[in-house]
Structure formats: structure tokens, C-alpha cells
């Protein structure tokens with residue numbers, strides 16, 4: 001595991017909160033806002049959920065005392081959404097209050113499609129308490145155009161991503177071409193109608209189109225990218241005056257996140273094998 005973690009550290013700050021805070025400070029020094037995520041998902045044990053709430057409160061307190069720009073992004077199933085969505089909401093409210101006290105946006109990650117409705121429900125309840133709540137939506141899901149419509153009406157912030165979870169053909173697009181087409185269509189909707197959204201992608205085509213749309217429809221938005229991916233592009237966007245945020249995951253439960261990153265870019269598996277062989 002130590003071997004794997006060494007490779008995973010390209011995408012994961014480390015196992016401890018201090019690792020995430022260090023990477024977040026480094027991102028700030030490069031003109032980038034931090035989007036810190038404590039890794040963990042599918043919790044069914046309330047003790048684990050409640051420890052997650054305490055962890056995020058500590059992250060936000062440390063960001064405040066350390067003068068770190070950015071915020072946190074929460075996974076609903078880490079807050080107990082699989083136990084009960086109202087319970088998950090109750091666990092997120094203290095985190096929302098802490099984000100609100102500092103004027104930070106609170107983001108929700110979007111997990112697999114079984115959780116989409118509950119995530120939207122939780123996001124909407126949080127929005128009733130604070131208007132700076134953002135929710136991730138996934139271009140691979142066929143329902144996303146409707147979800148974006150609804151979130152725009154509710155003045156939620158939206159982070160558009162392609163989607164990291166494998167879903168079935170009845171609800172999701174399966175090919176890269178279809179997903180990219182949906183992403184580009186949603187980008188257009190966001191630039192025309194949304195406010196303060198995030199373009200979550202490393203794909204040069206998506207980013208070029210966002211830049212074109214930004215010229216046609218000047219509106220506040222940010223680029224959001226993952227830690228360890230396309231750093232030169234992040235720098236270029238900052239230099240061009242765009243807002244950029246970096247998703248910084250940390251914690252001992254890094255394996256599922258790491259596996260998703262490897263799966264979407266198989267050449268990383270070869271790089272990893274090579275790095276072990278060369279050791």
C-alpha cells in the first residue's frame with residue numbers, strides 16, 4: 001500500500017489533513033483556490049459520519065486560521081445519505097454554517113446515479129439556508145439537462161463534469177463522443193443562463209469552447225481541475241485572468257478515488273508499473 005500511495009500522491013494530497021492544507025496553500029500561492037475533499041464514501045456507520053462532520057469543521061477552521069482561499073466539497077454518502085438523506089442533511093448543516101460564517105461556497109460532489117435525487121434534495125435544503133451552495137452535475141447522465149434547468153432556477157451554483165461513475169445505458173451515455181456532445185451542450189446553457197458556475201474538466205476541447213463562450217457571454221465562472229492534472233494549463237488560465245480551483249482530496253480512504261483516476265486514463269497504469277519496475 002505504501003508503494004501505491006507514493007504513486008497515488010500525484011492525485012491525493014496524503015493521508016493527513018495537514019497534507020491537504022499544505023497542498024491547498026501551495027495552490028493558493030499559484031493563484032488557485034483550493035477545493036478540499038476528505039476521501040470516504042458509502043458510510044453506513046453513524047460514528048464514521050459524525051467523525052466526517054468533525055473533520056470538515058476542523059478543515060474549515062484551519063483554512064480560516066491559515067488564511068487559505070477556497071472551500072470544501074462534500075460527498076453525500078460520506079455524510080450518511082445511504083442511511084437517510086435527512087440525517088445526511090443534518091450532518092452537513094454545521095459544515096454549511098462554518099462555510100457561511102466565512103462566506104465560502106459549499107460544494108456537493110455528485111456520486112453514482114442511485115444518489116442523484118438525494119444529492120439534489122440535500123443541496124436544495126442547504127440552499128434554503130445559504131445561497132452559496134454548489135452542486136456537481138454529470139454530463140454522462142441523460143437527466144442532466146433537466147437537473148441543470150432546475151438548479152439554475154434555484155440559483156444553485158453548478159459544477160459541470162463528465163462523470164466518473166460507470167452507469168447503465170438506460171440512464172447514461174456510454175461513448176466518449178456522446179458524453180462530450182452533452183458536455184458541450186450543457187456548457188452553452190451554463191454560459192447563457194447560469195451564474196458563477198464551474199467548468200470541471202481537463203479536456204482541451206471543453207476548455208477551448210468554454211473560453212469562446214466566455215467571450216460571447218461575459219459572466220463569472222471558474223475552471224475547476226483535479227490536483228495533479230494539467231498544472232501548466234491551470235497556470236495558463238490563471239495568467240489569462242481566469243479563476244481556477246483545484247480539487248484536493250486527502251485521507252486514508254484514497255483507494256476508490258485513485259482507482260477512478262487510473263480508470264479514466266489507462267496510460268497512468270503503465271506509468272505506475274514502470275515506476276515500480278525502475279525502483
Ligand SMILES: Cc1cc2nc3c(=O)[nH]c(=O)nc-3n(C[C@H](O)[C@H](O)[C@H](O)COP(=O)(O)OP(=O)(O)OC[C@H]3O[C@@H](n4cnc5c(N)ncnc54)[C@H](O)[C@@H]3O)c2cc1C
Nearest residue numbers: 109110136161162163164200201202203224225226229247
Ligand atoms: C474539480 C473536479 C471535480 C469533480 N467532481 C466530480 C464529482 O463530484 N462527480 C463525478 O462523477 N466526477 C467528478 N469529477 C471527475 C469528472 O467527472 C471526470 O471523471 C474527470 O474530470 C475526467 O474528465 P475530463 O473532463 O477531465 O476529461 P477526459 O475525457 O478524462 O479527458 C479528456 C482529455 O483531457 C486531457 N487530460 C485528461 N487528463 C489528463 C492528464 N492527466 N494529463 C494531461 N491531459 C489530460 C487529455 O487531453 C484527455 O484526452 C470532477 C472533476 C473535476 C475536475
